[in-house]
Structures are given as structure tokens and as C-alpha cells.
Amino acid sequence: MPTTCEIDFENNPLKVIYAGQLLRGTVQLTSTEEKNVRGVYICIHGKAHCYWTEGSGDNRRTYSGDEDYLNERTYFVGGNSGEIRLSPGSYNYSFQCMLPPGLPTSFEGEIGYIRYTARVVLDIPLWPDKSFEVPFTVIKAINLNADPRLKEPAIVEQNKTFSLCCLLCCCSSDPMRIIARTPVGGYAPGQIINLEINVKNESDQPVSEFTVQLIKQINYHTHAGSARQKHETISIIEQDTRGCDVSQEEIIRVNMEVPPIPPTDFDTSNIVKVRYSIRIIGSVACCHNNPVIDLPITIGSYPIQDASPAYAGYPIGYQQSIGYPHPNNIQTDNIISQQPSAPQLTDQSNFSTLPYPSAAPNAPFQFPNEDPPTYEEAVIKGGEGDNFKPKYPMFKRNTSYSSGN
Template identity: 40%
Template sequence: MTTCNITFENNSMKIVHSGQSIRGAVQLNLNRDINVRGIYIHMYGGAYTSWRDRLQLCKTHADNEDYLNQRTYLVGATNGHIRLAAGTYNYTFNCKLQSSLPTSFEGKHGFIRYTALVVVDHQNSKEKTFSEPFTVIRDINLNYNPELRNRIIVEKEKLYKRSLILFCWCPDPIKLIIRTPVAAYTPGQVINLDIIVDNKSAVPISNFIALLIREVTYTKPRDSNDQRVERTTITKEIGDGCDKYKNKIILLNIKVPSTPPTDATASNLIKIEYYVHIIGTMPCCRANIRTNFPITIGTFPLRNNMTIQSNQMSNTNSPHSSRNGFSTSYEDDEPPIYKETVQSKGKANTNFKPKYAVFNHTTAYSRSS
């Protein structure tokens, strides 16, 4: 029986960032002599989307897109002729990743996956393939976009009617102001919400619920009229309510779990965005008061009193960045740990879950949870 072990140099978790090089080793164990044209390693990465048509259930919409497709021969060539005796063979490989690779992701209607494949190309029989999945993370350094340092302020007003004499209905307002100190976070950080409630109505608010929701849009560029949107609640927090004719400030802390960063540009098939949804729960079958606002999830947190040099800002018009400058260095910060993603639902049967950077250090703009 032929076996193969693929390892990454100094990287047992097999997590790489776009723009980095993957160095590794292949150990191939042959239990018999074989004739091969060659043995090569194929570094492959791509996206795939698929869903059934809502009106024609027998019709499936599917598309795919390649991001990484690099083949390197370890021995032999396409038309080679080599006889390998039984035994153990060791090879090394090196693959430079493009800085534009999108982050690994597993979802309901599609995925972005990366795999290292070692292929034994037999001369007289079917080729044998060994695979090793790995995680790619596209760096999104929040410090590159100054607007993300601005606080979020959202206002919401809803009228609730109360009956007076002779069935005259008089509307009373409930006003909300929701604030966060900044507009962007990384996994491991806490989104601090201040909900300022001015309840002038005769209806009490039972409680407030804050949801962090990941919204994934699956598209099919060849048929842009059709798409699917998957919304997943990845964090839920419940806070106090507010009695009728009262004012109150409710504090809620939402911890961001391991999850891929916001990215609506790297992939043409899968776009990942986030928003916070606030629900004021009303009693007696009354409609709840709701509002939401977008939030950016990155891979490197906003620094305290950060000043970016002009040469670091060159060619950068968004928080997306390659691994250079301070985006790859944690010398002045506590380095992150890597955890498996939450709420991962792959399209195919696979035990692999991508891992993302989770930061545990506190910042000047966050209160303790």
C-alpha cells in the first residue's frame, strides 16, 4: 500500500496568509516497485457555488472559479519514464501565493477551498492522489481605513398607539440611539453597544436582543440575475428592557467568534459581510422595534493611537492589504491564536474546518465584557 505524508515547514496547523510562501515536505512510502511518468505536487484553490432553482426544482445553478493552480514536479515530467523501487522517498516544495487570494470559507451554498495534492502519475494504471487541505487568510488590516475608527450612531423611532376616550388613538414614540466606539473589529474582540432608550409610550419593552449576523451572498456571474443569500447568527446577547414612560441606557457586549473577514471583492462568487441587528421585544403581540447597521470584521485590529506612514498607505484604498509592514508583525501586540470557524456548513462531506486568527488583547476603545 502506498502512503503519503504532506507537511508544512514550521506550520503544523497549515494556516497561511495570502502573499506568503508555503514551504513543505512530502514523504512517499512505496510498498512495491512502480513505473511512473512523474510525481508532482499540485497546489489548488478555488470557489464553488451551487443551489436549486426556486421555481424549477430539478434545475441546479452552479459555478466555479479558480484562484490557485500551480503544479510542480518532484520527480519526472509529463512524458517521463521512471522506475521507483519500493521504499521511502522525501521531497521538498515551495509555493508562492498571490496576495489577492480570498479567505477559505465553508458555507451552505458554496465554499472557497485550498488543497495540496500529491499525484503519483502511473504509466500503466490510474494516477493516485493524496490531498492535504489548508487554510488561506486574506489579510484585512483595519488600520488602513481611517473611517473605520469612527463611532457608529444609529437612531430609530417607532410609534405605538394608545386608546383614549371615544376610541381616539394617540401615537406615542419609542426612540432608540445605538452607539459603538468604532466601526470594525476582529475575532476575539468585543463589540460594545450602548442602547439609549427614550420610551414615551405606554408599552414596556421586555428586553433587547443584539445579534451579530454573517451575510454571505452566493452569485453566478454567468447568470447575474440569480443569487442566494445565507444569513447566520454567529453571536446573540440579551439585555434588559425598559419600562413604559422611562429612559434607560442598556449596555450589551458582543464577542466576535472565529469567523472569516469581511470581503466583497476578492471572489466573484462568494461575498461575506456582517451586520448587527437590534431587537426591542414588545409584549402583547405588538410588533417588535428593530434596526441594524453594518460592521466590518478584519484580520488585524485597530491599534490605539495608530499613525500610518505614507509609504504604508501607498496603493491601498481599502482595509484589504497584503502581508507587509505592520500587517504581518505582532511584535508590539499579543499574537493571535487560531481557532476553527463557527457555524461552518460545507457543501460536501468534509471534516475540514478553516481556522481564523482570534485576538485576546484589550484596546483603549473597548470596555471589559
């Protein structure tokens, strides 16, 4: 019978933990035969990685990037020198590791990831090491209440014209005006995005339908500050709704539940950067370009509280949220964005004071009169990930700005 090993997190079967928390766990190692080892240790490791190719044939090039965030090794027995004899039997060990407060959230993508593992290693001299590994989820605490601008409506407007051509000349039609609006600029997974689309169609082109998508935009970098990047755009959710005929006005409302996805974060990792937008695509005749409008939104790991001053009643140590709207110098014609610009990060030195339960993140948070979140596996789209699916907090709550009705 081979050597076996079980790695458990204390009171935490989901293996989900927030950056800045203390990770505790136990190891049960069972060996059926005597072994000589230099040592037995556990390594808590976190890293980002990406890999892609460009071109073909002789012009084919490979690019990759790596960044380590955590590499803590604790020996249960032995060390770096000498040998000890491990007799057959079962061995029980305990471990703990204080996670740094600035860790990025776990992420699995098609060509990259941010991944955390706990790995038990038997360091065997003159022979390949034997190791046992379990992945776990780390969540960066991003409280959307920390930026009061995210409590304001997010609005984008587009005036779309179409070319009218005859034998002698070409001119533009009257505009089709599209205004997209959400009650707030930030949401947490599990909440309902109440999108309103106002259309005034003074053009000569009917819109047969609008397609609404929740878009994840991922930038992969080979290293910090690198100009070599790979971009991915993935539609996580897609809904079709009615269109708007010529010389008509429509108010279209769409409700979209945010699935379990990692928060917006363009700063913490130098390798993997994630942001989100709501994309609205109008379907017109095939000889014309469809109107497309993007409304940037911020995804956090704790939702905006109803009718409350920013940051009131929330635990000390929550990080300021990160918003990533279109930059001010956006070149899209006739676009006006009222989404707030990205705020600066606050000092992260007080993250160790997070009053989350140190063992089980699915235990109630210390927020008065509020249900704790549940944790669900990530929604994987477009070939993302290979096997492990991180779990993210889900807040299924009706509020004045987020309702399924």
C-alpha cells in the same frame, strides 16, 4: 501495506498562511510495491464553489458557481509524457509556492466555500491516479487602520411607532427611540465589541427584552456580475438583555467577543461575499412587529491601534480595509447610519513585501511591543461547512474601545 503520503508545511503545523506569502513544505511518499507512473507532482489549488436549488417538482432548478484562484503544479519526478518505474521505499521531496497577493480568505459555508488544498498525485497510466490531499487556510490581510473612518463611532438610530386601532380609526403611538452605538466601526476576531443601546420609550408598548446578535450575511453568486444570487443570514452570537418599560429610558451595555470568523470581503471573490452587522431585536406584544435595528460593522484581520494616526507603524503592503455599511439608499424607515461608506481598494502590487514570517504565521508579527495573534478554528453555525474548519487570527487585547470590563 498501501502507499502513504505525508504533506507538511515548513515550521507551520497549523497550515495557516497569508496571501502574498511564500508557502514551503515537504512531502514524504512511502510505497511498498513497485509502480509505473508518468510522474509524481504536487498541486497547490484554490477555488470558490457554491451550489443550491430553487423550486420543486418540475420547477426545480439547480444553480452553481465556480472560480479558480490558484492552480500551481510542480513535478517531483517524471512529467506529462513517458513512464518511469517507482521502486518500493520512501521518497522525500520539498516544494514551494508564492501565493498571489489577491487571494480571498478561506471560507466554509452551508452551500459554498473558498478552499485551498495541497494535493500530491501519482499519475498512473491506464489506471486511476492516486492522490493525497491536505487543506490549508489562507488569510487575506485586511488592516483596519488603513481606513481612518473605521476609527469613528458607528451609530444607528431608529424611531419605532406602533399602530393604535379602535372601532372608528387607527393612529400611531408616540415613538420608541433606539440608538445603537459602538466606539469604532471595525473589529478583529478576539476583540470585545462594546455595544451601547439607548432606549427612550414614549410608545404604549413595553419591551420585555432586547436580543443582540452578531450577524453574518453571505451572498453566493453563480459568476461575476450575475443577477442569480442566494443569500444566507446566520446568527453567530446571540445574547439576551433587559428591556425598557413604557415611559422609561434605559442605557443598556452589551459586550460581545468576536469569534474566529473570516473578514468582511465583498470584492475579492465573485462567488462568495461576506459582511457583518449587529442586529438588535426588541420583544413587544405579539400583536405588534418587533423593533429591529441593524448596525453594520467591518471585521478585519488586524485590529485598530489605540490612539495612533491611521496606518502609522504598520508593515508596508497591508491592504486597505473594506467596510460594508448599509448603502446610502437604504429604505428602512427612520434609520440614520453614521457608519463609513465602503472605500476603494488600494493597489495590491506590493503584497509580496509583507514582512510576515514566511514559514509560521503564528510566530510574532513584526509589530513593536505587541503580542502576536493566536489562531483558532472557525465558528461553524447553521450547518455551515462539511469537515474542514479554517483557522483565523484572534487578538485578545484590551483597548480603549474594546474591553471586557
